[in-house]
Amino acid sequence: MSGNGKRGDILVIGGGISGITAAIEAAEAGANVTLVEKEAYLGGRVARTNLYFPKMCPPSCGIEINIRRVKTNPQIRTLTLATVESLTGGPGNYKATVSKAPRFVNTKCTTCGECVDVCPADRPDAFNLGLSTTKAVFLPYEMAYPARFVIDEASCLGATECGKCVEACPYGAIDLAMPPETEEIAVDAVIWATGWAPPDASQFEGLGFGDFPNVINNVTMERLSALNGPTAGKIRRPSDGEPPQSVAFVQCAGSRDENYFKHCSGVCCLASLKQARYVRDQYPEAEVYIFYIDMRAPGRLEDFFVAVKEDEKLSLIKGKVANITEDSATGKLTVEAEDVLSGQKVAQEVDMVVLATGMIPEGIGDTEVEGGVELDEHGFLAINQPKGYLAAGCAKRPVDVATCNRDATGVALKALHLGAE
Numbered sequence: 001m002s003g004n005g006k007r008g009d010i011l012v013i014g015g016g017i018s019g020i021t022a023a024i025e026a027a028e029a030g031a032n033v034t035l036v037e038k039e040a041y042l043g044g045r046v047a048r049t050n051l052y053f054p055k056m057c058p059p060s061c062g063i064e065i066n067i068r069r070v071k072t073n074p075q076i077r078t079l080t081l082a083t084v085e086s087l088t089g090g091p092g093n094y095k096a097t098v099s100k101a102p103r104f105v106n107t108k109c110t111t112c113g114e115c116v117d118v119c120p121a122d123r124p125d126a127f128n129l130g131l132s133t134t135k136a137v138f139l140p141y142e143m144a145y146p147a148r149f150v151i152d153e154a155s156c157l158g159a160t161e162c163g164k165c166v167e168a169c170p171y172g173a174i175d176l177a178m179p180p181e182t183e184e185i186a187v188d189a190v191i192w193a194t195g196w197a198p199p200d201a202s203q204f205e206g207l208g209f210g211d212f213p214n215v216i217n218n219v220t221m222e223r224l225s226a227l228n229g230p231t232a233g234k235i236r237r238p239s240d241g242e243p244p245q246s247v248a249f250v251q252c253a254g255s256r257d258e259n260y261f262k263h264c265s266g267v268c269c270l271a272s273l274k275q276a277r278y279v280r281d282q283y284p285e286a287e288v289y290i291f292y293i294d295m296r297a298p299g300r301l302e303d304f305f306v307a308v309k310e311d312e313k314l315s316l317i318k319g320k321v322a323n324i325t326e327d328s329a330t331g332k333l334t335v336e337a338e339d340v341l342s343g344q345k346v347a348q349e350v351d352m353v354v355l356a357t358g359m360i361p362e363g364i365g366d367t368e369v370e371g372g373v374e375l376d377e378h379g380f381l382a383i384n385q386p387k388g389y390l391a392a393g394c395a396k397r398p399v400d401v402a403t404c405n406r407d408a409t410g411v412a413l414k415a416l417h418l419g420a421e
């Protein structure tokens with residue numbers, strides 16, 4: 001707790017770019033920070049992105065330097081595979097109960113991979129949205145922090161039936177009997193940085209997600225384009241593995257829609273422009289169509305929009321997509337919309353469709369909060385919380401990475417005030 005001029009103790013829930021940034025900024029200003037992340041690694045959704053707009057650099061650029069700051073700062077304690085079960089109290093005297101699932105791999109792990117070589121069990125790779133598999137013992141991704149293997153308990157055959165990894169590990173790093181743990185922590189401030197998830201697009205009527213294999217969503221497109229993704233970065237039609245010669249992007253899929261999600265996620269237009277680049281960089285002959293309601297590229301991001309739309313093989317069609325149908329013999333898709341600028345009905349045949357689905361809040365309900373939390377009309381955390389909780393990045397509203405960084409820095413400052421004497 002705060003005392004002797006120290007900056008107090010801060011709990012950050014969620015280890016994506018917002019949580020990492022808040023933790024670093026607060027710790028570098030003198031606070032003791034506990035960073036709680038439910039996955040086995042830090043980085044959140046950004047770690048699963050292929051390239052960032054607007055600079056089109058890989059996420060490793062930003063994540064690597066921030067992870068180094070986390071790693072080297074003794075005032076940040078990182079708990080992965082951890083969730084905050086409950087929260088009580090108020091500013092200056094919160095109490096959190098944190099539960100930690102076992103990793104089954106201890107700090108002696110050097111990521112040599114001997115365990116992976118002998119593991120007989122496979123599991124769907126959640127990092128790649130289940131589009132590839134890993135062994136039951138795995139490194140979440142090559143830049144994962146902590147840089148340590150983890151064992152998926154649900155897929156592992158266990159010590160009595162298997163135990164090959166325990167024998168193979170030269171460092172004694174695997175402990176299949178590692179128990180779950182619970183700890184109580186007292187903090188002055190709590191920052192929620194629980195981020196976002198994509199909505200289930202199969203609920204969006206007429207768009208064919210889940211029915212037609214060549215209709216994918218934008219988060220899948222990030223993984224299909226990434227060198228560390230399931231296709232080693234080759235964008236292929238899911239139905240037959242062929243390179244697509246035409247791709248349509250459907251903006252506002254389920255967003256700004258009274259029937260599904262009313263909010264605009266703010267980044268999907270830019271994400272599709274970026275993904276149009278992925279397609280065009282790989283396939284110089286491919287045609288790309290973006291069906292949109294309004295093209296939203298706020299502030300300096302307008303430059304990115306202007307640059308991408310110069311591409312003569314990119315067509316921008318202003319019209320909401322009403323329906324997508326499939327030719328089951330060829331897997332080709334027909335996207336139907338009304339072009340509001342020409343007044344003409346459009347029926348565009350393409351090889352693949354990418355639904356630009358938005359961001360919905362994630363993980364807020366995982367914690368039992370005394371007195372509850374205040375949500376906005378879209379389910380994100382409201383800015384003013386009755387119990388003084390702070391929120392950063394996409395826990396508060398859907399935004400891009402640069403906004404998350406600014407937001408998290410501001411919130412860290414507020415948290416420091418709660419912890420200062």
Ligand SMILES: Cc1cc2nc3c(=O)[nH]c(=O)nc-3n(C[C@H](O)[C@H](O)[C@H](O)COP(=O)(O)OP(=O)(O)OC[C@H]3O[C@@H](n4cnc5c(N)ncnc54)[C@H](O)[C@@H]3O)c2cc1C
Binds near residue numbers: 014016
């Ligand atoms: C298709 C697509 C492409 C995008 N491309 C770009 C781009 O190129 N450039 C750009 O600037 N932005 C891009 N964005 C936006 C970017 O992904 C977000 O700005 C960013 O992920 C927000 O970071 P965050 O830390 O707030 O949330 P997240 O990345 O969602 O991180 C939240 C973290 O909290 C953890 N968590 C959740 N609940 C709990 C809990 N209860 N307990 C513990 N941990 C929890 C999660 O596991 C996760 O690690 C894109 C978005 C989409 C949809």
